[in-house]
Amino acid sequence: xxxxxxxxxxxxxxxxxxxxxxTDEELAEQFxxxxxxxxxxxxxxxxxxxxxxxxxxxxxxWDETLKALPADEVIGEVxxxxxxxxxxxxxxxxxEHVFSRNHIARGHHLxxxxxxxxxxxxDDELALTVNASIQFKRSVRLNERVVAKAKVxxxxxxxxxVEVNSHVEKELVFSGTFEMYRSTDR
Amino acid sequence: xxxxxxxxxxxxxxxxxxxxxxTDEELAEQFxxxxxxxxxxxxxxxxxxxxxxxxxxxxxxWDETLKALPADEVIGEVxxxxxxxxxxxxxxxxxEHVFSRNHIARGHHLxxxxxxxxxxxxDDELALTVNASIQFKRSVRLNERVVAKAKVxxxxxxxxxVEVNSHVEKELVFSGTFEMYRSTDR
DNA sequence: ATTACTATTAGGACCTAGTCATAATACTGG
DNA sequence: CCAGTATTATGACTAGGTCCTAATAGTAAT
Numbered sequence: 001x002x003x004x005x006x007x008x009x010x011x012x013x014x015x016x017x018x019x020x021x022x023t024d025e026e027l028a029e030q031f032x033x034x035x036x037x038x039x040x041x042x043x044x045x046x047x048x049x050x051x052x053x054x055x056x057x058x059x060x061x062w063d064e065t066l067k068a069l070p071a072d073e074v075i076g077e078v079x080x081x082x083x084x085x086x087x088x089x090x091x092x093x094x095x096e097h098v099f100s101r102n103h104i105a106r107g108h109h110l111x112x113x114x115x116x117x118x119x120x121x122x123d124d125e126l127a128l129t130v131n132a133s134i135q136f137k138r139s140v141r142l143n144e145r146v147v148a149k150a151k152v153x154x155x156x157x158x159x160x161x162v163e164v165n166s167h168v169e170k171e172l173v174f175s176g177t178f179e180m181y182r183s184t185d186r
Numbered sequence: 187x188x189x190x191x192x193x194x195x196x197x198x199x200x201x202x203x204x205x206x207x208x209t210d211e212e213l214a215e216q217f218x219x220x221x222x223x224x225x226x227x228x229x230x231x232x233x234x235x236x237x238x239x240x241x242x243x244x245x246x247x248w249d250e251t252l253k254a255l256p257a258d259e260v261i262g263e264v265x266x267x268x269x270x271x272x273x274x275x276x277x278x279x280x281x282e283h284v285f286s287r288n289h290i291a292r293g294h295h296l297x298x299x300x301x302x303x304x305x306x307x308x309d310d311e312l313a314l315t316v317n318a319s320i321q322f323k324r325s326v327r328l329n330e331r332v333v334a335k336a337k338v339x340x341x342x343x344x345x346x347x348v349e350v351n352s353h354v355e356k357e358l359v360f361s362g363t364f365e366m367y368r369s370t371d372r
Numbered sequence: 373a374t375t376a377c378t379a380t381t382a383g384g385a386c387c388t389a390g391t392c393a394t395a396a397t398a399c400t401g402g
Numbered sequence: 403c404c405a406g407t408a409t410t411a412t413g414a415c416t417a418g419g420t421c422c423t424a425a426t427a428g429t430a431a432t
Binding site: 020021051054055057058059060061062075099101102104106107108111112115116119125126128129130131132133134135136139 | 206207237240241243244245246247248261285287288290292293294297298301302305311312314315316317318319320321322325
């Protein structure tokens with residue numbers, strides 16, 4: 001038996017969510033109704049036409065690309081930066097950062113946030129990490145917001161030492177000391 | 187003076203590369219030629235129409251979304267694994283791993299390779315990194331192949347210590363000691 | 373200047389995947 | 403059976419094209 005309107009609209013929503021590239025014609029075929037019915041459904045559900053849908057998927061990607069290209073950037077979002085002194089970044093833990101088994105953030109993301117913040121805080125074309133000593137104080141879970149604070153604690157001709165402490169709310173979750181190499185002398 | 191055909195086509199290519207969402211009409215306006223000229227140019231350069239361009243940007247994004255999901259895996263490719271003893275993985279350094287300025291691999295990728303190998307080598311549902319002490323011995327460059335070898339050096343009830351040394355050819359590039367926490371006792 | 377060739381522009385028919393509006397038909401519950 | 407909802411049909415119009423033909427403009431060589 002054919003689906004009732006409500007059921008069909010629900011499935012329609014899911015189908016488009018799963019495959020935004022599908023045309024009304026294909027949907028009509030799939031649900032065994034006329035194209036016009038599909039269009040009425042889309043109207044009622046406020047779903048735009050296939051080209052608009054494709055465009056927004058593309059647009060998302062494009063924003064990502066622009067974000068990723070200066071991959072020279074920091075992992076997370078820098079919210080404060082004083083060159084050669086201190087810096088703060090935030091990283092929202094999302095699905096791609098966690099183990100699916102237990103929803104705990106994978107350590108290297110916290111490391112990446114801290115390490116890239118060290119690179120950013122140094123006023124130099126080329127700053128590389130030489131040594132690091134780090135502690136994971138407690139595990140970070142999905143949807144938590146990690147605030148990393150980097151502080152330059154020592155600098156000599158070629159090397160800079162940076163301390164990073166990352167918190168979720170008031171709780172320390174990660175701490176590390178990074179010894180960075182600078183290409184140019186101070 | 188107006189651009190010659192060749193110059194125009196070159197600029198056209200760049201413009202579309204930069205903004206794939208632009209229509210022929212807008213391009214015609216931008217280059218002060220007719221729409222037909224733009225279309226001839228696209229034909230000659232083999233550039234598809236705006237909708238196709240948008241679709242391929244969207245398609246890329248869609249593939250990426252699917253790719254990002256199996257994040258539970260090890261960073262790099264495991265080529266040898268003896269549970270609770272040792273493991274080896276290789277990571278080919280590609281464009282997305284390096285700073286675009288100097289083509290040197292970003293530290294957190296080497297860390298991620300080593301750290302995830304530590305997680306993999308431990309025969310446990312849930313292994314988390316507690317502490318790590320690491321050294322970047324020399325910088326790794328684009329297209330180099332990093333071989334990471336992990337070796338369990340100590341185990342007690344709750345903790346396992348793993349040593350990782352990563353080489354490019356015969357040269358040590360990274361080394362670290364990871365203290366891992368296991369959820370289940372041995 | 374005339375010819376030869378390339379480059380540009382114009383026009384019309386057709387395409388896809390729609391929107392929007394109107395109207396006819398089908399189904400379903402009271 | 404009738405009312406109200408759901409579905410389908412139809413036609414006019416849109417954007418952003420393709421494909422083909424044809425006219426016009428610009429340039430370089432004889």
